[in-house]
Amino acid sequence: MNSAPAPKPAGRSLPWTLMTFALLVLCSLAAVxxxxxxxxxxxxxxxxxxxxxxxxxxxxQTNNRPEDQSFVNGAAIVVAxxxxxxLRRTPGFQNKLPGDTLRTVPEGAAxxxxxxxxxxxxxxxxxxxxxxxxxxxAERSSQGRVLLVLQGA
Numbered sequence: 001m002n003s004a005p006a007p008k009p010a011g012r013s014l015p016w017t018l019m020t021f022a023l024l025v026l027c028s029l030a031a032v033x034x035x036x037x038x039x040x041x042x043x044x045x046x047x048x049x050x051x052x053x054x055x056x057x058x059x060x061q062t063n064n065r066p067e068d069q070s071f072v073n074g075a076a077i078v079v080a081x082x083x084x085x086x087l088r089r090t091p092g093f094q095n096k097l098p099g100d101t102l103r104t105v106p107e108g109a110a111x112x113x114x115x116x117x118x119x120x121x122x123x124x125x126x127x128x129x130x131x132x133x134x135x136x137x138a139e140r141s142s143q144g145r146v147l148l149v150l151q152g153a
Contacts, residue, residue: 071126075113076151082107085147087135091118091125102135110151
């Protein structure tokens with residue numbers, strides 16, 4: 001009986017294994033790049049890029065109230081933002097407790113300015129009254145959208 005172990009193949013399997021692994025890694029990296037760029041490899045080339053200009057309509061919509069129409073205490077106002085505006089217990093919108101928002105006042109609702117202004121979180125806030133409920137509202141959003149306008153303006 002011959003119990004001697006079978007001879008080992010001549011070291012050729014290791015290079016093929018490494019080459020297969022390297023090819024799989026290369027294909028995986030290429031797939032990740034294509035996925036992240038959406039197939040648009042122009043982003044990886046150096047040079048200036050073109051940025052589109054916002055349409056004039058969009059610019060006019062965010063700035064449709066002249067700056068000389070300043071609010072004063074006792075002025076009648078209207079919510080001008082289609083999504084409504086949050087009525088808050090205190091001025092500001094950053095790092096607030098969940099109970100700070102009293103309610104969302106819908107577009108077209110009429111109210112009165114009762115105090116302010118207060119500058120908080122980069123915005124101008126006014127103390128206002130809507131349907132007997134008093135709170136604080138920003139004049140504009142952090143994106144520059146007009147939230148409140150003078151009634152009849």
